[in-house]
Amino acid sequence: MKNDSQRIVITGIGLTSPLGNNLAELREGLLNGRSGIVHTEIRHMGVVAAGLCRFDETKHQSKKMRKRGTRAGAISVYCTKEALIDSGIDFDSTDRARVGVYLGITEHGNVETENEIHDLYNTHNKDVSFWSHHHNPRTVANNPAGEVTLNLGITGPHYTIGAACAAGNLGIIQGVQQLLLDEVDLAFAGGISESTETFGIFAAFKAQGALGHHEDPTLATRPMDVDRNGIVVSEGGAVYVLERLSDAKKRNAKIYGEIIGYHSNSDASDFVLPNTERQIECMKYAMKKAGIEPSEIDIVNMHATGTNQGDIQECQAVAGLFKDCKTTYVNATKGFIGHAMGAAGALELAGNIPSFTDGYIHPCKKIEKLDPDCAIPNLVNGEKIAHDVKIILNNSFGMLGINSTLILKKYS
Amino acid sequence: MVTNEEVRAKVLDIIADIALDDDVTGIKDDVALREQLDLDSMDFLDIVMELKKRHKIEVPQEDYPRLASMQSCVEYLGPKFNQ
Secondary structure: OOOHHHOEEEEEEEEEEOOEOOHHHHHHHHHOOOOOEEEEEEOOOEEEEEEOOOOOOOOOOOHHHHHHOOHHHHHHHHHHHHHHHHHOOOHHHOOHHHEEEEEEEOOOOHHHHHHHHHHHHHOOOOOHHHOOOOHHHHHOOOHHHHHHHHHHOOOOOEEEEEOHHHHHHHHHHHHHHHHHOOOOOEEEEEEEEOHHHOHHHHHHHHHOOOEOOOOOHHHOOOOOEOOOOOEOEEOEEEEEEEEEHHHHHHOOOOOOEEEEEEEEEEOOOOOOOOOHHHHHHHHHHHHHHHOOOHHHOOEEEEOOOOOHHHHHHHHHHHHHHHOOOOOOEEEEOHHHHOEOHHHHHHHHHHHHOOHHHHOEEOOEOOOOOEOHHHOOOOEOEOOOEEOOOOEEEEEEEEOOOEEEEEEEEOOO | OOOHHHHHHHHHHHHHHHOOOOOOOOOOOOOEHHHHOOOOHHHHHHHHHHHHHHHOOOOOHHHHHHHOEHHHHHHHHHHHHOO
């Protein structure tokens, strides 16, 4: 039995997503089957489907700092400050040298580099003396987390965790580990993505034959549907306040849940194609660390991006572990909000957390024609179901064969 | 001929787009800009870049101190606007 200082809990959540700018709005959208996907125009791409966030960028930072910084930084600052407010922590009396910021990212710097090169070629006739002195501080990989420390006066460690589309989970895992190592007393951890500001990611998915599209943008990504044709790129962020249970109890904090297990591993098999065996292994190790059996899981939230092979392989992995678990339900989030890249794991976990208190499991966005290869038991399709949820398992996988699983338990 | 008032107005336009959270209407010309506005070294580099982009005026690094106040800006940049 772990003592309270070895147990890590979530005590604050701040987020922005294509379905809204706080947990209540995201949850309402997921329970009621709303899509956050729209058509938008992207440089060089024309009109594409995407998930965009519409939060107030200067709610928590000055106009000047917003202009100096990045969209990724703005998302990070917004989410972190919202999480801090939600936690109720008295930050004025917090030792900020003992606070860490750990944010998962799929990539960073593409947006700023594309913009600079666009201007260099189209406005400045390739004269690099017009290249911005802001380019380096905007594109260093720690930028999103660093902007948070500047905004909040945090003098503890900050960095980003580059982990492709597993990054949202990995950011949270990093926060947990740093608390357990006693490096910090408070962690802001999660994932963020501003990928919708760059044409390159859209163009690359299109070249790969994996960019989801449909004349109705809300149908552009249809994970597990036999007619699915790919990923919809989204932006977003979710940042969690993580504390030791002992500290949370001391200040009588609201506790969303306890992170009881996690794991990350590598496929070591392909640049982009997933690996069912390694995914199973990842989930198994996470459950082993948590000290639980598959039958104790109430929700498995799939990564399910809407690609042909990716969805099938993950369904095989989930079915392989949970097919005999009568009370384990499976859902997926990307049909509603698209693929928020580095934010995906953290946002999708957030979408399920209210299950602990509202007693529902949100569905997958209605799958009209379920792919027979994805027809796994207890898939929650189109309609929420009532269930007493105590444990959530959250999967996020990414390119270069990176897998992550996080397990969250209702605190009681 | 660009007058000193016009030079001042052009510099003020640039500063207004950089010091976005400050009221720039009451700037005292003989007081250092940094004493009146929330400006740091990156902001002064922004001023230099905007002079280059908007008015094709180059300010070499050794002349950056000449941009310290509005008065010194006008004195230094006036001849450059009229070259």
